[in-house]
Amino acid sequence: MMSSLQLGLIVIGVVLLLVVWGYQRWQTRSLAPRRVETPAADSGGAQPALDRLDPTLDSDSVDTNDRPAPASASATGVLSERLDVLVPLRLDKPLPGDAVLQSLPGSRRIGSKPFFIEGLPDDAAAPDAWEPLRPGHRYRALRAGVQLANRAGPLNEIEYSEFVQKLGNWAEHILAAADFPDMMTVVQRARELDQFAAGHxxxxxxxxxxxxxxxxxxxxxxxxxxxxxxxxxxxxxxxxxxxxxxxxxxxxxxxxxxxxxxxxxxxxxxxxxxxxxxxxxxxxxxxxxxxxxxxxxxxxxxxxxxxxxxxxxxxxxxxxxxxxxxxxxxxxxxxxxxxxxxxxxxxxxxx
CATH class of the missing domain: 3.30.1400.10 (ZipA, C-terminal FtsZ-binding domain)
Incomplete structure (x- = not known):
């Protein structure tokens, strides 16, 4: 028969093993990454919905893209006097939008800067009703623009020269006359806008x-x-x-x-x-x-x-x-x- 001392030692050993096992389990659980909390099923077996704390929004319509959407065209179009170099294109006669769109250069970027073409509809009542080119419309005037600055820096002399050449060749193709602003004036505007942007x-x-x-x-x-x-x-x-x-x-x-x-x-x-x-x-x-x-x-x-x-x-x-x-x-x-x-x-x- 076991003595009381032997029995006591066995009990102590079992207790110690349980303590060590419990500690290891606790440590493993405490260091493991927290996982999705699954709601407990109710008596009918249905899963209750998660409580949702929605921020206050002014509209129920939302955009779920995590990248900013392109700036939408307003009534005056994409181009901006503050942000772009604007180049008027004079036409001898109105042109259909389909033909203009088909003739556009394959790439509409100058270095890191985008450039845009807008048209003044033939039936527009207002002289500033510029819009992005659309099929089925006729345009009595066009204008082009290249962005002066973005996070890649200001428009420089080389980029502006490329813009002049690319736009000039396209204008000749559609029999339009382009009026380009002075290069040094454009570059100075670009630098000033870039300085503002860098500080804000x-x-x-x-x-x-x-x-x-x-x-x-x-x-x-x-x-x-x-x-x-x-x-x-x-x-x-x-x-x-x-x-x-x-x-x-x-x-x-x-x-x-x-x-x-x-x-x-x-x-x-x-x-x-x-x-x-x-x-x-x-x-x-x-x-x-x-x-x-x-x-x-x-x-x-x-x-x-x-x-x-x-x-x-x-x-x-x-x-x-x-x-x-x-x-x-x-x-x-x-x-x-x-x-x-x-x-x-x-x-x-x-x-």
């Missing part, structure tokens, strides 16, 4: 970092969907749609593309996600910075994270308030210079 471009990025347990991509996407984000066009991206169709996303949520493309995304590990605001692309009326703050705080609370800058420094209230003041000053400056945030001209300039 702003992309804000806040990082949400996991405090303890990492996250899986599905876990992040689940929580982001609850506050209004939808999948973007690229892996590892979600977007907060604009209120108006065609508008740039208000915010973009980014995480590692490699994790999003993993064979089993639920085993991928994320320790941070970024929320990005292209301040120049989003209208002030969308309250983009305020929503950036609100959604960062909401996601950080829900996923047990911290809101930091790219260097890992926690963003406190004073810092966030200071940044808000700078964003408001930026919006005022853009408005004063004729490039209000979110406008077609602003989105073209800061692209």
């Amino acid at each position: 471009d702003a992309q804000l990025a806040f990082t949400i970092r996991a405090r303890r347990a990492a996250w899986s991509p599905g876990y992040v996407m689940q929580h982001a969907a609850r506050v209004g984000f939808v999948p973007g066009a690229l892996p590892g991206r979600m977007v907060l749609p604009a209120a108006q169709p065609g508008g740039a996303p208000v915010l973009v949520l980014q995480f590692e593309t490699q994790a999003a493309l993993a064979d089993d995304p639920e085993l991928a590990v994320l320790r941070e996600v970024r929320l990005v605001l292209e301040a120049t692309h989003v209208p002030r009326e969308e309250r983009p910075y305020q929503r950036l703050r609100e959604l960062c705080a909401a996601l950080a609370t829900a996923m047990d994270g911290l809101v930091t800058d790219d260097a890992g420094q926690v963003l406190d209230t004073d810092t966030l308030d200071r940044i808000e003041g700078e964003v408001e000053a930026l919006y005022a400056a853009l408005q004063a210079h004729g490039f209000p945030a979110g406008s077609p001209d602003a989105r073209r300039l800061f692209s």
